[in-house]
Amino acid sequence: MSKIVVVGANHAGTAALNTILDNYKGNEVVAFDSNSNISFLGCGMALWIGGQISGPEGLFYSNKEKLEDKGARIYMETPVEAIDYDKRIVHAKGKDGTEYHESYDKLILATGSVPIIPKIEGIELKNVQLVKLYQNAAEVIEKLKDESIKDVVVVGAGYIGVELAEAFVRNGKEVTVIDCVDTCLSGYYDKDFTDIMRENLRNHGVKLAFGETVQKMEGKDKVEKVITDKGEHKADMVIMAIGFRPNTTLAGGQLDLFRNGAFLVDKHQQTSQKDVYAVGDCATVYDNSIQEVNYIALASNAVRSGIVAAHNSCGNELESVGVQGSNGISIWGLHMLSTGLTLAKAEKLGIKAAAVDYEDYQKPAFIEKNNQKVKIRIVYDKDSRVVLGAQMTSEYDISMGLHMFSLAIQEKVTIDKLKLVDLFFLPHFNQPYSYIALAALKAE
Numbered sequence: 027m028s029k030i031v032v033v034g035a036n037h038a039g040t041a042a043l044n045t046i047l048d049n050y051k052g053n054e055v056v057a058f059d060s061n062s063n064i065s066f067l068g069c070g071m072a073l074w075i076g077g078q079i080s081g082p083e084g085l086f087y088s089n090k091e092k093l094e095d096k097g098a099r100i101y102m103e104t105p106v107e108a109i110d111y112d113k114r115i116v117h118a119k120g121k122d123g124t125e126y127h128e129s130y131d132k133l134i135l136a137t138g139s140v141p142i143i144p145k146i147e148g149i150e151l152k153n154v155q156l157v158k159l160y161q162n163a164a165e166v167i168e169k170l171k172d173e174s175i176k177d178v179v180v181v182g183a184g185y186i187g188v189e190l191a192e193a194f195v196r197n198g199k200e201v202t203v204i205d206c207v208d209t210c211l212s213g214y215y216d217k218d219f220t221d222i223m224r225e226n227l228r229n230h231g232v233k234l235a236f237g238e239t240v241q242k243m244e245g246k247d248k249v250e251k252v253i254t255d256k257g258e259h260k261a262d263m264v265i266m267a268i269g270f271r272p273n274t275t276l277a278g279g280q281l282d283l284f285r286n287g288a289f290l291v292d293k294h295q296q297t298s299q300k301d302v303y304a305v306g307d308c309a310t311v312y313d314n315s316i317q318e319v320n321y322i323a324l325a326s327n328a329v330r331s332g333i334v335a336a337h338n339s340c341g342n343e344l345e346s347v348g349v350q351g352s353n354g355i356s357i358w359g360l361h362m363l364s365t366g367l368t369l370a371k372a373e374k375l376g377i378k379a380a381a382v383d384y385e386d387y388q389k390p391a392f393i394e395k396n397n398q399k400v401k402i403r404i405v406y407d408k409d410s411r412v413v414l415g416a417q418m419t420s421e422y423d424i425s426m427g428l429h430m431f432s433l434a435i436q437e438k439v440t441i442d443k444l445k446l447v448d449l450f451f452l453p454h455f456n457q458p459y460s461y462i463a464l465a466a467l468k469a470e
């Protein structure tokens with residue numbers, strides 16, 4: 027039996043804790059978290075802010091009590107300040123100043139990520155908001171009640187920025203989204219797809235300031251405007267959503283790091299130190315679409331990596347199958363999903379890739395109701411023919427289709443194998459000639 031210490035108890039840490047506590051009895055399990063809550067589902071933040079769910083209660087699935095009932099010792103609001111990897115001791119300090127010096131046999135680092143904050147003038151002004159924690163969302167909701175907050179500027183048109191733009195429009199605000207790239211969601215989709223989302227945002231009244239770089243923010247005490255290289259935007263509130271960086275200050279020069287500072291881990295989630303594992307947003311993933319180590323901050327990756335580290339730390343060897351960075355977004359009913367590489371990303375990486383596209387209705391023409399158009403793109407390697415990525419968009423719920431592409435990339439399936447793959451047909455759901463096969467058949 028071992029003593030296992032987990033640092034950070036949000037999605038990745040909680041997944042590790044639950045896996046250990048549910049499957050391996052008799053270990054001494056201790057966890058520290060600097061926050062006052064556990065398991066806040068950030069994915070529900072925009073729905074909460076936009077009033078599409080009645081409150082935040084359902085956005086939590088665990089807490090200190092639940093984990094302690096299973097036998098763990100959990101210290102909340104107790105940041106770990108340093109780790110002595112040679113002596114195997116974790117040093118933490120509670121809110122009341124109490125110091126903890128906890129030894130470990132196995133250590134799981136699940137310290138997550140923090141929003142990137144650019145070093146620009148005016149960033150410290152009031153109403154310039156980060157959006158990561160439950161507390162951040164609660165602050166934003168409180169401020170939205172203030173009727174003098176009319177213009178909201180969102181910096182970053184990635185997943186958080188686009189989701190929150192919808193939420194602020196739903197609150198009756200004038201919303202501007204700024205991105206330094208000339209479109210939205212550029213990290214996830216090719217231009218044909220981002221153009222559709224761009225139109226969706228524009229049609230719902232979001233002002234788009236793409237291809238603009240924020241230079242500073244101005245205001246007396248509260249933010250009043252955002253100045254970019256191309257102009258200025260009136261702002262009573264600014265949301266900073268330009269990505270996450272891994273939170274790895276606890277490495278203390280003792281652990282190998284990836285190029286963006288994430289803990290470098292192998293497929294067992296093991297760091298460069300024996301018996302020290304890292305999971306979730308603080309760690310790297312193995313990306314099957316490029317067959318290399320990568321950094322992809324997603325809750326889905328966090329929970330899976332937590333499970334893998336838990337089994338390995340308890341002596342049961344388990345190798346991660348890697349990830350494809352599968353992801354999705356749904357804005358005013360327009361769903362967009364992607365997995366693996368876009369064509370643009372593949373080309374940037376120097377991969378000889380090609381893409382096939384297809385557009386069709388989801389169901390046969392005789393289905394008159396709830397029958398929407400679907401657009402699909404499959405990206406594949408021209409030489410090996412292996413599927414590298416897929417993108418799909420529709421107002422119909424096509425989400426299950428994307429999972430197949432995720433598995434195809436993981437298992438290195440060729441585009442040719444998709445041409446005659448057995449896809450079931452029932453007019454309530456789809457067509458006898460599936461757009462997936464029809465897209466694949468276009469591959470030369």
Ligand SMILES: Cc1cc2nc3c(=O)[nH]c(=O)nc-3n(C[C@H](O)[C@H](O)[C@H](O)COP(=O)(O)OP(=O)(O)OC[C@H]3O[C@@H](n4cnc5c(N)ncnc54)[C@H](O)[C@@H]3O)c2cc1C
Nearest residue numbers: 034036037038059060068069106138139306307324325326
């Ligand atoms: C608005 C928003 C929407 C999102 N939507 C989605 C989505 O739809 N789908 C998706 O897959 N992902 C989504 N994500 C991303 C997802 O939330 C993250 O990938 C996920 O939170 C990562 O989990 P984690 O446990 O690795 O890290 P974190 O959530 O960052 O948790 C890290 C934990 O470690 C604690 N900690 C840090 N340092 C210390 C220390 N020194 N001592 C003690 N404790 C420490 C922190 O308090 C925190 O509780 C969203 C994120 C946001 C902000």
Ligand SMILES: NC(=O)C1=CN([C@@H]2O[C@H](COP(=O)(O)OP(=O)(O)OC[C@H]3O[C@@H](n4cnc5c(N)ncnc54)[C@H](O)[C@@H]3O)[C@@H](O)[C@H]2O)C=CC1
Nearest residue numbers: 182183184185186187205206207267268269270323353354
């Ligand atoms: N639906 C989902 O799966 C969701 C996932 N997440 C995840 O959480 C993490 C953080 O999300 P985001 O912050 O939205 O990151 P992101 O990586 O999705 O988007 C960041 C955006 O900011 C832009 N940008 C970068 N620097 C900039 C600058 N200086 N000025 C203006 N724009 C700049 C980028 O071009 C990009 O469009 C991501 O890993 C994301 O995948 C977040 C929300 C929802």
